[in-house]
Structure formats: C-alpha cells, structure tokens
Amino acid sequence: MRHKALLPALGAAVLLAGACSGNANSDTNAKKSTCIHVVDExxxxxxxxCLPLAPDSARVDLAAPHFTHPTPITNPTHPTSQVTQTIYGGQESGKPFRTEVTxxxxxxxxxxxxxxxxAVTSQYVAFSGGRIHEVADDWYAQxxxxxxWYLGEDVFNYDNGVVADTEGTWQAGRDKAPGAMIMPAHPRKGDVYRTENLPGVVFEQVTVRAVGQGVEGPYGRIQGAITVHELHMDGSTEDKIFAPGYGEFSTGSASGDLEAVSLAVPTDARRAPVPAGLGALTTAVRTAHADPTPATVRAVRGAWDAxxxxxxxPALLERQMTRDLDAxxxxxRDRAAALRVEQNTTDLRLRYESVKTVDRERLGMWAxxxxIDAGAGDEGSVAGDVTGLELVRQRLTGTDTAKSAVITADLKKARDAADRKDTAEAGRLAGQLARDIAALKG
Structure with missing residues (x-):
C-alpha cells in the first residue's frame, strides 16, 4: 500500500521519452500492454x-493465487493478523507525522x-501535526x-477535519481491478511484483533489493528484514523496509520525510505493570492538557525527563516526545502540541497495557x-476530533455492549453537531462523552 500522506516529497517524476516495455495487467491472466503511462497525481x-517497468520474467505475481485459509496471515515480513497495533512516527512536509495501524x-x-x-481489515489512521490527515481500511488475505495479497482499500483524505476526497479507493473485483501481491511467500533479491495494479487509479511495482538484513528496532536489533524499491504511478520511487514482527517497518529517512515504526504490539509488549514514572507522566500530561500553563507544562517536562x-x-518516540514538548x-496554549504529547504518552503505554485498554484511554483523550477545540470555536478541529472518537470506537466494537451503546448514541449527536458547525453543542457533548467513557473504563 502507498498512502497519499508521503506523496509530495518522494522523488521526482520520471518522464521518459519514447516507448517502454512492460505489462498492464488488469487481472492475473490479462493481456499484455506495451506501456503504462505516467500519471501526475x-x-x-x-x-x-511510459513507466520503466520490469520484464514479466522477473515478476512473481503472475500465477492466480488460491485462498483456502486466507485470514491467518503469518508471512514473517507481512504478519498482518498477528500484529494488533503498530505506531509509526516521523515527519512529512516539515510537520510531525504519526500513524496508528490497527x-x-x-x-x-x-x-x-x-x-x-x-480478508482481514487493517485500519490506517495518519495524523499530520497531531490532526487527522488520512484514514484507510486496507484488506489483506494470505x-x-x-x-x-492486497485486496483493496477505502481511503478518506482529510482537509481541516473533514473529508476532502476518497482518491486511492479500490477493491479487487470492482471496475476490473485485480488483487495484488503485497508480499511473496519467500522474498528473494530481484523479485518483482505489483502491490497495486489498476493503472490510472492506483499502481505500484515493487522490486526486492535485499533480504536477510538486520535493522534497529524499537527495543533491539531485528534480523530477517528486507528492502524493496517501489515505482509509483507518477514515476516517483521510494525504498521501504519490511521486518519480521512488524511488516512495513520504515519509509523515507530521518533527514527528510519519514514514516517509521515507533513500536508494535504484541511484538514489543512486556508483561509488567505500568512503571510508576510512566503513570506520573500520564497524570502530568492530562493535568496540563486540561489546564495548559507554563507551570503545568514544565511539570510534564520534569515527569518526562524522570x-x-x-x-x-524507543528512540523514535523519545525524539518525537522531546520535539513536541519543546513546541x-x-x-x-498550542492545542496541537498538547495533543501530540498526549498521543505520544498513550503510545508509550502500549508497552505495558493491552491495545483495548490504551484505546479506551484514547477515547478519553479525544473527548x-x-x-478544548469546541471551547476555542475551532470548527475543523472539532470535526476531526469526532472522527478520532469514531475511529477508536470502531476498534472497540463488541466490547462492553451496554455501556458502549451510550457512547455510540452520543457520538452520533456529536457528529451531527460537528456537521452543523455547532461548536457549543459539541462542547456540551464532549463533557457527556467524557463521563460515558469514564464509566466504560470503570
């Protein structure tokens, strides 16, 4: 998958003169085409x-796949059904960038x-500067x-808290779109496959550059990683790393745009109580979030240092927390910086608490x-906050039905208020939601 979040800074478009060779398969047994044209995204x-495509002889995705037991996805470098939640961090276009994949x-x-x-569904939620940026439901099967195999995605791209477009949406079997291999069973250097294959709508060609690599993970070195080189529909390219226990591990570089693993569970989980220092940090952050003054924010800094x-x-989380606390x-009174610091704090708790427990904390955070945003009369942020609540609520489907039904009803009212740009009503509902969420946790 390649989400739009990192598109603007990922390499210049390749504009080649003359003809080129390659396949434009609209299905695994489709007819050959001499050219897939570059599309300005x-x-x-x-x-x-034409895009500089690899020859068919290098491709490993041309045989029709069979799916007998597709939902246990155990492929070491794309273990989708074994990783409950992964947090990514970095920066994009000069702004702090963070992603939750659940x-x-x-x-x-x-x-x-x-x-x-x-197919299993993986929820991708990207935040730019702490605010909702892109949401996608991605579908995978082994x-x-x-x-x-990647079987499509529902994409929602946001601008100022509301959906701007759904570009990049596709589904295998619709509009002649085929499923697309996203990870071979046993990747080898030189393997070529298309992770999206609907030219003109979505397209990616991947070449495996290296296998059996070691990379630095959140809590130590990881062996068995691979590096791939992606060619995109606009002619731009990028390298990605995939690693056992994580799947997609990093894109970009620390000096430019970057989306890299901060930590994942259960891969990085530890069976131990939440450390006292992390509990103290959590309390300090919530106090300052509710009452941001120089003194309360200094208290957060002290709790963080301790x-x-x-x-x-994890090194990336440490760097991000320090950056966001500096801001x-x-x-x-910077509401976005305060939000990012609390997001980072919830991420740190994933080491010790279940995703369900941390997501309940995130519900409270968004409430x-x-x-806060309703009190500031910020209509766009209010709309984005409601989306944040809805997305986390989706992840908690089926838990504590009676109490969560109340939250669902209040969320519908909050969505209506946000759509009507009634920040006063949204603020009133925020208080009610906070009480309902506290009862859910109790």
Missing part, C-alpha cells in the same frame, strides 16, 4: 511517457475472479503458498480534545 493528467475485528468479504475471499531516565524508550513549552 496532483493534476490527474496522463502523460505520454487490526480490526471481523473480516471483509471480497469477490474476485468468481471467488469469495475473506494465499495457500504463503504470499500475502521517566526516560528510568525506563527503555508545547514555547507555546503552552477532552473535543471540549
């Missing part, structure tokens, strides 16, 4: 140049090539040979943020 304009309950039924396939001196903290201390 900003304007949507199709150019005359395995959702249930399955998605997809019909492709006359076959009914049950074929009988161990390869993992905690990171007492416990192992918050410079401007204690508090809704009240």
């Amino acid at each position: 900003t304007s949507g304009r199709t150019g005359s140049a 395995l959702l309950p249930g399955t998605k039924t997809i019909t492709w090539g006359g076959r009914t396939i049950h 074929a009988d040979d161990g390869s993992v 905690y990171r001196a007492s416990d192992a903290v 918050w201390q410079k401007a204690p 508090r943020q809704l009240g």
Whole structure:
C-alpha cells in the first residue's frame, strides 16, 4: 500500500521519452500492454511517457493465487493478523507525522475472479501535526503458498477535519481491478511484483533489493528484514523496509520525510505493570492538557525527563516526545502540541497495557480534545476530533455492549453537531462523552 500522506516529497517524476516495455495487467491472466503511462497525481493528467517497468520474467505475481485459509496471515515480513497495533512516527512536509495501524475485528468479504475471499481489515489512521490527515481500511488475505495479497482499500483524505476526497479507493473485483501481491511467500533479491495494479487509479511495482538484513528496532536489533524499491504511478520511487514482527517497518529517512515504526504490539509488549514514572507522566500530561500553563507544562517536562531516565524508550518516540514538548513549552496554549504529547504518552503505554485498554484511554483523550477545540470555536478541529472518537470506537466494537451503546448514541449527536458547525453543542457533548467513557473504563 502507498498512502497519499508521503506523496509530495518522494522523488521526482520520471518522464521518459519514447516507448517502454512492460505489462498492464488488469487481472492475473490479462493481456499484455506495451506501456503504462505516467500519471501526475496532483493534476490527474496522463502523460505520454511510459513507466520503466520490469520484464514479466522477473515478476512473481503472475500465477492466480488460491485462498483456502486466507485470514491467518503469518508471512514473517507481512504478519498482518498477528500484529494488533503498530505506531509509526516521523515527519512529512516539515510537520510531525504519526500513524496508528490497527487490526480490526471481523473480516471483509471480497469477490474476485468468481471467488469469495475473506480478508482481514487493517485500519490506517495518519495524523499530520497531531490532526487527522488520512484514514484507510486496507484488506489483506494470505494465499495457500504463503504470499500475502492486497485486496483493496477505502481511503478518506482529510482537509481541516473533514473529508476532502476518497482518491486511492479500490477493491479487487470492482471496475476490473485485480488483487495484488503485497508480499511473496519467500522474498528473494530481484523479485518483482505489483502491490497495486489498476493503472490510472492506483499502481505500484515493487522490486526486492535485499533480504536477510538486520535493522534497529524499537527495543533491539531485528534480523530477517528486507528492502524493496517501489515505482509509483507518477514515476516517483521510494525504498521501504519490511521486518519480521512488524511488516512495513520504515519509509523515507530521518533527514527528510519519514514514516517509521515507533513500536508494535504484541511484538514489543512486556508483561509488567505500568512503571510508576510512566503513570506520573500520564497524570502530568492530562493535568496540563486540561489546564495548559507554563507551570503545568514544565511539570510534564520534569515527569518526562524522570521517566526516560528510568525506563527503555524507543528512540523514535523519545525524539518525537522531546520535539513536541519543546513546541508545547514555547507555546503552552498550542492545542496541537498538547495533543501530540498526549498521543505520544498513550503510545508509550502500549508497552505495558493491552491495545483495548490504551484505546479506551484514547477515547478519553479525544473527548477532552473535543471540549478544548469546541471551547476555542475551532470548527475543523472539532470535526476531526469526532472522527478520532469514531475511529477508536470502531476498534472497540463488541466490547462492553451496554455501556458502549451510550457512547455510540452520543457520538452520533456529536457528529451531527460537528456537521452543523455547532461548536457549543459539541462542547456540551464532549463533557457527556467524557463521563460515558469514564464509566466504560470503570
């Protein structure tokens, strides 16, 4: 998958003169085409140049996959059904960038090539500067040979808290779209496959550059990683790393745009009580979030310094927390900086608490943020806060039905208030939601 969040800074478009060779498969047994044209992803304009495609002889995704037991996805470098939640961090276009990728309950039924396939759903939620930026539900299934197939995504791109477009949405079996291999069973250097294969709408060609690599993970070195090189529909390229226990591990670089693993569970989980220092940090952050003054934010800094001196903290999360606290201390009333610091704090708790427990904490966080943004009359942020609540609520489907039904009803009212740009009503509902969420946790 390649989400739009990192598109603007990922390499210049390749505009090649003359003809090029390659396949434009609209299904695994489709006819050959001599050219897939470069498409400008900003304007949507199709150019005359062709993408520099690999020959069919290098491709490993041309045989039709069979899906007998598609939802246990155990492929080491794309273990989708084994990783409950992964947090990514970094920066994009000069702004702090953070992503939550969560395995959702249930399955998605997809019909492709006359076959009914049950796929797992992975919820991708990206935040730019702490605010909602992109949401996608991605669907995956593992074929009988161990390869993992990408069967589509529902994409929602946000601008100022509301959906701006759904560009990038596709589903195998619709509009002649095929499923696409996203990870071979046993990747080898030189393997080529297409992780999206609907030219003009979505397209990616991947070449495996290296296998059997070691990379630095959140809590130590990881062996068995691979590096792939992606060619995109606009002609741009990027390298990605996939690692056992994580799947997609990093894109970009620390000096430019970056989306990399901060931590994942259960891979990085530890069976131990929440450390006292992390508990103190959580309390300090919530106090300052509700009452941001130079003194309360300084207290957060003190709690953070004490905690990171007492416990192992992933390098990327440490860097992000320090960056966001620096911004918050410079401007204690900076609502986005305060939100990012609380998001980082919930991420740190994943090391010790279940995803369900941390997501309940995130519900409370978004309810508090809704009240803060409503009090500021910020209509766009209010709309985004309600989306944050809805997304976390989706992840908690099926838990504590009686109490969560009350939250669902209040969320519908909050969505209506946000859509009507009634920040006063949204603020009132924020208080009610906070009380309902507290009862859910109790």
